[in-house]
Amino acid sequence: MSKTTRATQALSRAAITHSVHAYDYDPEATRIGLQAAEAMGVPPGEVFKTLMATVDGKPVCVLVPSDREVSLKRLAAAFAGKSAAMMRPAEAERLTGYHVGGISPLGQKRAVPTLVDSAALALPEIFVNGGQRGLQLRLKPADLVRVLQARTEAVT
Numbered sequence: 001m002s003k004t005t006r007a008t009q010a011l012s013r014a015a016i017t018h019s020v021h022a023y024d025y026d027p028e029a030t031r032i033g034l035q036a037a038e039a040m041g042v043p044p045g046e047v048f049k050t051l052m053a054t055v056d057g058k059p060v061c062v063l064v065p066s067d068r069e070v071s072l073k074r075l076a077a078a079f080a081g082k083s084a085a086m087m088r089p090a091e092a093e094r095l096t097g098y099h100v101g102g103i104s105p106l107g108q109k110r111a112v113p114t115l116v117d118s119a120a121l122a123l124p125e126i127f128v129n130g131g132q133r134g135l136q137l138r139l140k141p142a143d144l145v146r147v148l149q150a151r152t153e154a155v156t
Contacts, residue, residue, distance in 0.1 A: 003020045003022065003130075003135065005104070005107065005131030005132055005135065006097070006104075006106070006107030006108075007104035007105075007106035007107040007128075007129070007131035007137060008020060008107075008130060008131065008137065010106040010107040010147065011106060011137065011139070011147065014147045016143045016144075016146075016147055017139065017140070018137050018138060018139040018143075019137070019138045019139075020130060020135065020136075020137060020138075021040055021127065021130075021135070021137070021138060022135055022136075023036055023039035023040045023134055023135075023136065024039050024134065025039075025101065025133040025134035026039075027133075031066065032049065032101050033047050033048070033049035033065075033066025033067075034047075034066050034067060036127070036136055037066055037067075037127075040127070040136065042127065044065065044066045044067035045065045045066075045067055045068075045119070045123075046065075046125070046126055047065070047066040047126070047127045047136065048064060048065055048066065048116070048117070048120060048126050048127065048128050049064060049065075049066045050062075050063055050103045050104060050105045050128060050129050051063070051064065051086065052086075052087040052091075052095065052096065052103065052112075053072075053075060053084055053085060053086050053087055054084065055075065055076050055079040055081035056076070056079075056081040056082055056083060058079075058081075058113075059087065059095055059112045060075070060079055060084075060112055060113050060114070060115065061105050061108070061112050061113070061114040061115070062075060062115045062116075062117070063105055063114070063115070063116045063117060063120070063128060063144075063150075064117040064119075064155060065117065065156065068117075068119070068156040069156060070117075070155050071155055071156060072084040072085065072086075074153075074154065074155040074156075075115070075155050078115055078151065078153045078155055079113060079115070095108070095109065095112070096108040096109055096110075097109035098131055099133065101133040102129060102130075102131060102133040102134075102135070103129055104128060104129040104130055104131040104137075105129075105144075105148055105150075106128070106131070106137075106148070107131060113151075114148045114150040114151075115150055115151050115152070115153060115155060116141065116144060116145050116148070116150045116151075116152050117152070117153070117154060117156055118152045118154045119154070119156065120141035120144070120145075120152070121141050121145075121152060124140065125138050125139060125140055125141070126138070126139070126144070128144065
């Protein structure tokens with residue numbers, strides 16, 4: 001497994017301090033973020049899952065703790081929209097250039113508006129997907145928000 005991905009390259013270009021963590025990815029896991037947290041031995045609230053969605057038909061990226069579910073109503077409101085829906089896996093893969101289970105908010109093929117759940121700001125560091133299955137990146141939430149030019153709001 002390569003530990004260099006478009007996501008790690010994006011952090012390096014932005015001079016963001018981060019660490020790379022490989023874990024044993026389970027393709028049978030129903031909740032990838034929870035499986036990643038368990039495999040790495042960290043609390044699930046520190047592992048943020050990357051979700052691709054649409055708000056009023058336009059693509060957005062949202063990061064939420066792996067042990068929580070995004071509220072589509074709150075997500076739509078956060079982007080001043082009327083309705084939100086989760087993106088189909090094939091569409092998320094086409095848009096991001098990553099495979100489901102390895103979708104990172106960093107280094108996506110096409111940049112889209114991004115929101116990081118405000119729960120991240122209460123933590124010194126969080127994990128996000130590193131751009132391939134079985135790879136997580138640990139960094140400060142403020143650095144992630146800055147490099148993604150993301151907004152923060154509670155959407156769980």
